[in-house]
Amino acid sequence: MTNLADKLFNPADYFTFVLDQEIRDAGMPGGYCGFALQLAAAPDLQALQQRLDLLVERFPQASAIIETRGKRYAWVATGRTIPLEQHQCQPGADETDETQRLLLDIFNRPESRPLTVHWIAGAGGGTLLLIWLHPLLDARGGKILLDFLSSEHPESFKESPSLIEAKLAQWSFWKKLQLFFKAKRHNTAANSLDSCLPTQVEQGPQVLRLKVQRFDTDQSQRIAKLAQQYTGLTGRTLYYLGCFMRAMELVGPPAAKDGYCIPYAFNLRRQNAPTPVFGNHIGCLFARATRDQVRDRKGLFAHLLSQHKQVVRDELDLAYLPLMWLGQWLSPARYAKILRKQHSGGELSSLWFSDIGDLSWGKKGFLGVPVTNLSLMCWMTLPPGLALLASQLDGKLVLSYSYLSPAVDEDWLDAVIATMNSELLETGES
């Protein structure tokens, strides 16, 4: 029976829930993501707690639990408050290292709640950490949620229905069917190229670790200029993906196969829209290239851009919505197999990737306090055991690499990151 307070998963919520279950089944905490904002001073923590209370009052989903409703899953409100959890850096320790250690301690602990908020106090400022479970909301939703917590006008944030359900409702049955088969053919093509992976390990106890690369304004502008030169106005994301493929190929992939396949999200949210706050409103696209294509830098970008254009031209960006819609009726384990496994039985994704875009708070800051730095993190399945999250803070590019240890070798990753940096800035051999 469905209670009025229950909120059924939308097709993209279920898609992310399936991956959350894969991560939990492998002994890790689940499909959690985190935004860590370094603040120049402590914000008003009492005001922040009051805003968290308002969040639960306005959006009961924020502290809900997941329950089954027939074959479907739903958020069921509990009304529990979300306490602002406070932590303190050890006095005398290097604050950057200590903050990173605390961030990862918190992120690695077993968790069942969909949303937790932490304040890690340093000597002057500190770090605000927002951790959410991916079925609850997508990364753009994470930014909107932080905006809600910091806004002078929280009443302007309203919930609205699923953009995916709205899109699906626009299409006739035949249109959905046509798109479904398009997506299926696209999947078959993606499955035909065995993916190189960052590790050969497929199981065993793992902890999540993080490496963050921050580029200054000049470097970020140079990268943006090169992205425009190689992939045009339409392909900044593709530039990051291409550079990463090349970095992995140049260093040498630990599990060497035929090529690279990197899924990346297609967002249905309009840019700058303050709603919806919760729910996932994303589809999925794939960047694919053979190892030969990856070795030719200029040719790779042309290939990725042409592939991407063809995908949009063929409406494949939208074709995943009917596929996800039908996936809702599959068990998590069966759906996961379709999502992850290639025909050969190998893992499809060479890397988990998301370009979250601009995460700036401007002069107003977060609750009036300037945001001086940023790092992002997320759990992922093993393999690939590696995720890259790209974002911009005040015009500066931030690349956050989350990885599973010991599955992904740290020295190998350091070499990949160094090569990635020179690929992005075009300072290496090409």
Add this chain to the structure above:
Amino acid sequence: MKEKLKNFIFAELIYHEDPASFGDDDNLLDAGLDSMGIMRLIMFAEKEFGVTLPDTEIEPDNVGSLNSLDRWIRRSGQA
């Protein structure tokens, strides 16, 4: 043509509190039109107006405002 483009942009790609107040020369990139949005906009225009917009001409001068888009589409239609 501009009305159709404007309706698509503000229904699907960019949130604006008052789309009616958005001028034909206002900057779409500053308003939030991102790389994926540009691609979807171009595909919409090609399908809706039966033109082919050359990849080599995808630049701020052609997609920066409703007026520049309008000129680009008309020019490409005549080519």
